[in-house]
Amino acid sequence: MTTATPPRIAILLASGTGERARLDIPKQFLKVAGKTVFEHTLDVFEAHEQIDDIILVVNTDSRLVAEELVVRGRYAKVREIVLGGATRRESSAAGIAAVRDDDAKVLVHDIVRPLLDSATIQRCLDALDTYDAVDTAIPSADTIIERTPEGTIAHIPDRSTLRLGQTPQAFRAGLLREAHRRAAGDASVKVTDDCGLVVNYGLASVAIVDGDVNNIKITYPSDIYLADRLFQLRSRARAETPHDTSLSGKTVVVFGGHRGIGEAVVELARSRGAAVHAFSTRDGVNIARPADVRRALQLAAGDTGAIDMVVNAAGVLRQGLLEGSSYEKIEEQVSANLVGAIVVAKESFPYLADRRGSLILFTSSSYTRGRARTSVYSATKAAVVNLAQGLAQEFAGAGVRINVVNPERTATPMRSENFGVEPTAQLLDAVVVAEATLALATSDVTGEVLDVRKEPA
Incomplete structure (x- = not known):
């Protein structure tokens, strides 16, 4: 009897409001290289042949805009559009709640990383054949310092062991669901991403796959100009x-x-x-x-x-x-x-x-x-x-x-x-x-x- 292949699902977090960037509209709806950031990111997952479904997590104010872009762009893989919460963790929890199969391979990605490449997605999916949790990271080109409360250097870690985390992060759905179940009742948890939850509760070893230095997160206005130039360079390679x-x-x-x-x-x-x-x-x-x-x-x-x-x-x-x-x-x-x-x-x-x-x-x-x-x-x-x-x-x-x-x-x-x-x-x-x-x-x-x-x- 043939065992069914677990579904491969991308959860795209698109519920940000753009407050840090001090912009009039959420970052995901800014235009870069002729399209919104939202559309660029959707294009990558829509085109990847091993991604079966996409779950979009949005906020109430932007739901209609997101739905319009999905319809206009004919994104056939978008299965659900769900509402997120006030924090990234709450939005990720809303996304995993929409996944029914605990054996599903799930990729969680910040939609404001529009320069994600297909190869990184594939590395995450492949790593899930061996591990239940996967992080994407790149080496740190800068020295990282640990700061004291007084504003002085407390420690300088060995840079060769350090990595800068990116998304997507990948999980077996049941593992990520359990991590968010524990975090929901834990007021003391202080982590900034989903792999952090898994590590915090000791639920699994988290594998690391190579990311891409161009997979930048659009956070500040200057990032928009950088992303535009990176898309120009990418268009040359594509052409x-x-x-x-x-x-x-x-x-x-x-x-x-x-x-x-x-x-x-x-x-x-x-x-x-x-x-x-x-x-x-x-x-x-x-x-x-x-x-x-x-x-x-x-x-x-x-x-x-x-x-x-x-x-x-x-x-x-x-x-x-x-x-x-x-x-x-x-x-x-x-x-x-x-x-x-x-x-x-x-x-x-x-x-x-x-x-x-x-x-x-x-x-x-x-x-x-x-x-x-x-x-x-x-x-x-x-x-x-x-x-x-x-x-x-x-x-x-x-x-x-x-x-x-x-x-x-x-x-x-x-x-x-x-x-x-x-x-x-x-x-x-x-x-x-x-x-x-x-x-x-x-x-x-x-x-x-x-x-x-x-x-x-």
Whole structure:
């Protein structure tokens, strides 16, 4: 007789109010990289093939918001949404109370750790084959000190034995249920997590599995900015992984498609079976003029009946000190780089919404720090990033993804016109950027900046 496999259940604690972060809304509903923290975390567990069910623990004020996000995101594994308590321990107790099978493998995770990876989940599940309780931890990079009541150092433990705890923590459901049963009647217990309860009552040995340094907990406003950058780095890795390279049946529109990176995107997309329409000033299309962009899109859509991807590779760079720059040159850059991006986004949206499509814009490494003699260009490229991040939120409801490619110095006509002849070995090939662009366009991410760097020789 075959023994039934115990269910594997994720309990996601999402009942925080964001008081420590001093935010107007709970941290789990903040937008990072185009989605709420809540959705990012749910995505990880929903996608893991060995997670059977998800139990969400929320507070009364946020229950309706959570339910709406679950329905909109079609999170099929969310079995129950239960109300938590005033403390983390009470919320965890509410979660385990919703698990009926004492043999179930249970993972308890703080939903404000949205950068959890699938491999960590798997390590926890595998460890439960041997142990009844599992903690996730990483080595401490800092020296930890023990403080006296007077504010002096009492003890400095050996750092090699110390670990920083994360979540998920994993348990056999019956063990965690018993730990919370004992804690409910124990006013003296002072622990901050579920493994602490198990250790406090001596219920089982707690195994330790490796966590991930990127699995940060969003607690303070600065963590939001760090998480956003980590998602950007993750999107690069995701875009470089193998994917379905066929674009057969897809329609791709490329503005700035007659030279440089745009031309490389056109050629690559065509080689992968897409119907590609390239436009530039050569065709009389000025992307800063809505009528020009509208006409181009109508032409492309009229030919195939739809548009799946739009890539805006058009741009203008004019070097020189601001003091010596004419207003014509300044306006040319602002118009082509920023106004053009806005126009392309606005005019493309209706077409992309029909196909739940993708829009790609381009920035420059100068967007993070303006550079002398290219100050106006740098400013426009920083604005493009902010534009995309804002539009990612606006477009999400329609299923339209918008991302930004940030290539390192690339061998293009625009670069040679401004910087002259440079060693080829120091420059990216435009084809490499085109490959990353199409990978990003066909991915499911939105609101992210993809850094494309030249690999070391």
